[in-house]
Structure formats: structure tokens, C-alpha cells
Amino acid sequence: MLALTVSRVRCTAWILATCIFLLLCGCSEAKAPTALERVQKDGVLRVITRNSPATYFQDRNGDTGFEYELAKRFADSLGVQLQIETADNIDDLYDRIGRDGGPNLAAAGLTPGGERDSQVRYSHSYLDVTPQVVYRNGAQRPTRPDDLVGKRIVVLKGSSHAAQLAELKKQYPKLEYRESDADEMVDLLRMVDVGEIDLTLVDSNELAMNQVYFPNVRVAFDLGDAKGLAWALPAGDDNSLLEKVNAFLDKAKQDGLLQRLKDRYYGHVDVLGYVGAYTFAQHLQQRLPKYEQHFRQSGTKLEADWRLLAAIGYQESMWQPDATSKTGVRGLMMLTNRTAQAMGVANRLDPKQSIQGGSKYYVQIKDELPDSIKDPDRMWFALAAYNIGGAHLDDARKMAEQQGLNPNKWLDVKKMLPRLSQKQYYRKTRYGYARGGETVHFVQNVRRYYDILTWVTQPQMEGGQLAESGLHLPGVNKTKPDDDDDGRNQKL
Numbered sequence: 001m002l003a004l005t006v007s008r009v010r011c012t013a014w015i016l017a018t019c020i021f022l023l024l025c026g027c028s029e030a031k032a033p034t035a036l037e038r039v040q041k042d043g044v045l046r047v048i049t050r051n052s053p054a055t056y057f058q059d060r061n062g063d064t065g066f067e068y069e070l071a072k073r074f075a076d077s078l079g080v081q082l083q084i085e086t087a088d089n090i091d092d093l094y095d096r097i098g099r100d101g102g103p104n105l106a107a108a109g110l111t112p113g114g115e116r117d118s119q120v121r122y123s124h125s126y127l128d129v130t131p132q133v134v135y136r137n138g139a140q141r142p143t144r145p146d147d148l149v150g151k152r153i154v155v156l157k158g159s160s161h162a163a164q165l166a167e168l169k170k171q172y173p174k175l176e177y178r179e180s181d182a183d184e185m186v187d188l189l190r191m192v193d194v195g196e197i198d199l200t201l202v203d204s205n206e207l208a209m210n211q212v213y214f215p216n217v218r219v220a221f222d223l224g225d226a227k228g229l230a231w232a233l234p235a236g237d238d239n240s241l242l243e244k245v246n247a248f249l250d251k252a253k254q255d256g257l258l259q260r261l262k263d264r265y266y267g268h269v270d271v272l273g274y275v276g277a278y279t280f281a282q283h284l285q286q287r288l289p290k291y292e293q294h295f296r297q298s299g300t301k302l303e304a305d306w307r308l309l310a311a312i313g314y315q316e317s318m319w320q321p322d323a324t325s326k327t328g329v330r331g332l333m334m335l336t337n338r339t340a341q342a343m344g345v346a347n348r349l350d351p352k353q354s355i356q357g358g359s360k361y362y363v364q365i366k367d368e369l370p371d372s373i374k375d376p377d378r379m380w381f382a383l384a385a386y387n388i389g390g391a392h393l394d395d396a397r398k399m400a401e402q403q404g405l406n407p408n409k410w411l412d413v414k415k416m417l418p419r420l421s422q423k424q425y426y427r428k429t430r431y432g433y434a435r436g437g438e439t440v441h442f443v444q445n446v447r448r449y450y451d452i453l454t455w456v457t458q459p460q461m462e463g464g465q466l467a468e469s470g471l472h473l474p475g476v477n478k479t480k481p482d483d484d485d486d487g488r489n490q491k492l
Contacts, residue, residue: 125228
């Protein structure tokens with residue numbers, strides 16, 4: 001009987017141990033997934049950013065921007081899709097990153113050191129920037145912090161720049177400034193450029209990207225030492241995704257990815273502008289004859305004015321078949337891979353193929369415009385869509401209509417396009433930020449080249465007889481234009 005009792009006790013103990021083991025296994029299986037595991041399971045990396053030229057925006061080639069490119073590479077490294085969200089302002093960004101079910105991370109050119117730091121955890125830095133005080137050329141240049149007293153200063157609300165000024169105010173109590181949550185950095189630079197405010201603070205990378213569009217903006221002095229930009233992740237003890245982020249950024253430094261992105265977005269100034277008459281006259285003589293027959297053939301086939309097609313080609317590449325931009329578009333007509341494939345172009349560097357593809361693309365865009373847009377406006381609208389994309393052009397047309405202007409008239413819509421780079425306007429549009437001012441310049445430039453080409457290709461009377469050649473070449477002024485001539489800003 002005793003032996004039986006002992007046996008029962010042992011059996012019971014074994015059963016209890018087994019139950020405890022199974023229970024523990026069940027608890028382990030029920031453990032909540034980590035942040036990294038959730039991303040991998042969902043197959044999507046949700047990133048919140050700012051809609052601005054230094055972070056994320058859409059152009060005719062699709063989604064772009066330094067932060068977008070870097071985040072896309074990180075998502076690819078995880079084998080998941082990238083999903084972009086945009087915040088109205090910095091405070092909104094920090095609020096959303098801290099919510100349950102919110103974005104996985106924020107990639108928005110953030111500088112640690114603001115009042116919201118306790119709400120997030122920052123990654124390793126990936127880009128060193130210097131906060132700079134900027135002023136309007138012609139005004140008295142401030143050279144030290146106490147020179148800021150008595151000036152009209154505006155900075156972004158919730159930014160590290162606002163935190164810097166808050167600290168500075170402790171030393172200089174009379175220092176006054178305003179924080180704005182309705183603007184982006186490009187808005188503040190524009191306000192300095194036109195004299196609406198005296199000063200603002202801007203990080204050196206954003207100034208390098210945008211200064212060319214604001215010719216009156218100058219650096220007064222650096223306010224403090226260089227700081228590193230970082231990504232922000234929700235606060236907490238889960239380090240799984242943060243560790244992956246840090247490993248990715250460290251590797252991006254080592255293998256040169258970060259440097260390539262820096263060179264692409266901050267190492268060059270990409271601006272559309274007039275080229276000098278001297279240079280254009282030279283290129284008419286030296287370059288156009290090599291490609292004129294291809295433009296004429298495309299014009300005849302597509303029932304388009306070959307001179308307009310040639311003008312587009314000149315604006316895009318200055319008739320250089322091997323031209324390559326910082327964003328990877330190539331060839332005489334500067335086609336993206338996607339556009340080249342859609343237009344049947346196998347080799348973008350072949351001038352004949354490039355001209356045929358670019359011409360076909362322009363005509364296709366023109367044909368897709370609403371029937372309500374009539375010539376000659378239709379031509380200018382097509383050029384604008386060729387440059388900025390149809391989606392952003394639609395935004396500008398809707399803005400024109402809201403202002404009581406005619407959305408089918410180029411002179412009215414061109415007034416709206418620059419607003420696509422001003423936050424107070426683009427935040428209300430469907431497709432967000434765009435460099436609409438560049439598009440206006442693009443159309444103006446093409447029109448100028450087209451007018452000249454139309455003139456020089458008209459049959460010329462010489463001694464009562466038509467000249468044998470249909471190309472009237474203007475004489476080349478051997479005196480090059482001054483540095484401040486309109487031609488100094490042409491992009492290659």
C-alpha cells in the first residue's frame with residue numbers, strides 16, 4: 001500500500017511538472033512580438049517624415065528626397081515595403097511616433113537636443129550639420145549672438161533651433177523670436193529673402209540645397225557646433241528595430257552609401273536658368289547640326305514642331321547625348337529608366353533613341369491633357385507636366401480655380417506653381433511639396449529657346465533671293481557675358 005502511495009505521489013508530481021512545462025511553453029508562445037518582428041510580419045516599414053526638399057517630396061520621377069532614399073534602402077535591407085507618412089509639423093511628427101500603432105520610425109532630418117527628446121530614442125547619427133543664422137543681403141550682418149536682439153526672427157516650432165534660442169534667451173532676456181508650425185524651412189528662407197523677417201536659423205545641409213533659389217540669403221554666422229542628424233524611434237525597452245537601424249546606418253557609412261546620397265542631394269546645385277546668348281549661339285553652330293535630322297524626323301512622325309522638341313532637348317542637356325543628372329536621368333533628352341522603357345528606348349545614351357523617346361513622351365503628355373486646355377496654352381501646360389509631372393500640375397490648376405483664376409490659362413496657373421514649395425499652400429494639396437518655381441523657369445527657358453530656333457530657321461532673304469540654307473545662324477559675339485548674366489545658372 002505504501003509503495004502504491006509513493007507511486008501515485010511520483011505520478012502526480014510528474015503530471016504537475018509536465019503541466020508547468022507546457023504552461024511555460026504556452027506563455028513563451030504567447031509573448032508579444034518585438035518591433036522588428038512586427039515589421040517583418042506586416043511586410044511594411046512605416047516611416048513618418050516631413051514634406052520638404054531635404055526629406056521627402058514627389059517630382060516627375062516619383063518619390064524622392066534624401067530621407068526617402070535612405071529609408072527606402074533600409075526597408076529593402078529588411079525585405080519589406082516602405083510606407084511614407086508626412087507630418088504637418090515637427091510637433092505632429094513627435095506626437096504620432098509616440099502613439100500606439102503609430103509609425104515605426106521618423107526620418108525627417110531630426111537633430112537631438114529638443115524639448116521632445118524624452119518621447120523618443122535616437123539612432124546613430126548619419127549626417128553632420130551646423131546650425132546657421134541667415135540674414136538678407138544688404139542688411140547689417142549679425143556676427144555674434146547678442147546681435148540677434150531686436151531682430152525679427154522666426155524658426156520652426158519644436159525644432160532644435162527653437163531650443164537653441166530658448167537657451168540663448170536665458171543669457172539675453174531681450175531676445176525675441178517666434179516659433180511657427182505653419183511653415184517649412186523653405187518658407188523661412190523665402191521670408192528672409194524677400195525681407196518679411198530679418199533672420200532665421202537653418203541647418204547647413206538645407207541651406208546648401210536651397211540657397212540658390214534665394215539669392216538674397218546669406219550666412220551670418222554658425223550658432224554652435226556641428227550636430228548629427230538621427231532617426232527617431234518610439235520610446236521603450238524594445239531595441240530590436242533600433243539595433244537594426246544602427247547597424248544599417250553604420251554599414252551605410254562604411255560602404256559609401258551615405259556619401260553617395262550626400263553628393264547627390266547636397267553636393268550639387270540643380271537649378272534651371274537661362275543660358276547666355278553667347279553659349280547658345282555657339283551650340284547652335286557646333287551641336288545642333290549633329291542632331292537636327294533626328295528632331296525633324298521625330299517632329300514629322302509625331303506631328304510636332306521639331307524646333308520645340310529641340311528646345312526641350314537643349315534645356316535638358318544642352319544637346320549633350322552623354323549628359324547624366326544627379327538623380328540618374330541620362331541622355332540628350334534626360335530620360336529616366338522608367339520613361340525610357342515606356343517609350344521603347346533601349347539605350348538612353350543613343351541620341352537618336354533619346355530624341356525619339358523624349359519627343360514621344362512630350363506628345364503623349366500633351367495628348368493626355370484635358371480638352372478644356374487649348375493651344376497655345378496647351379503647349380506650355382504640356383511642358384510644365386513634362387517637368388513637374390501631371391499630378392502637381394493638377395494641384396496648381398485647382399489652386400488657380402480656387403483663387404478665381406482660369407485653370408486652363410498658362411498665365412494664371414504659372415502664378416500658382418511657385419506656391420507648391422510653400423507649406424501654407426502645399427499642405428492643402430493632394431500631392432504635396434514640389435519645386436513649382438523651377439517648372440516656371442523650365443517653361444520660360446524652353447519658350448525662349450523655341451522662339452530663337454523659330455527665328456533662325458526661317459528662310460532668310462539675301463539680295464532678293466532666299467538663302468540656300470534654312471538655318472540662319474546668328475553671329476557669335478566673341479565677348480563672353482558678365483558673371484551676373486542670365487546664363488550663369490544652366491544645369492548640365
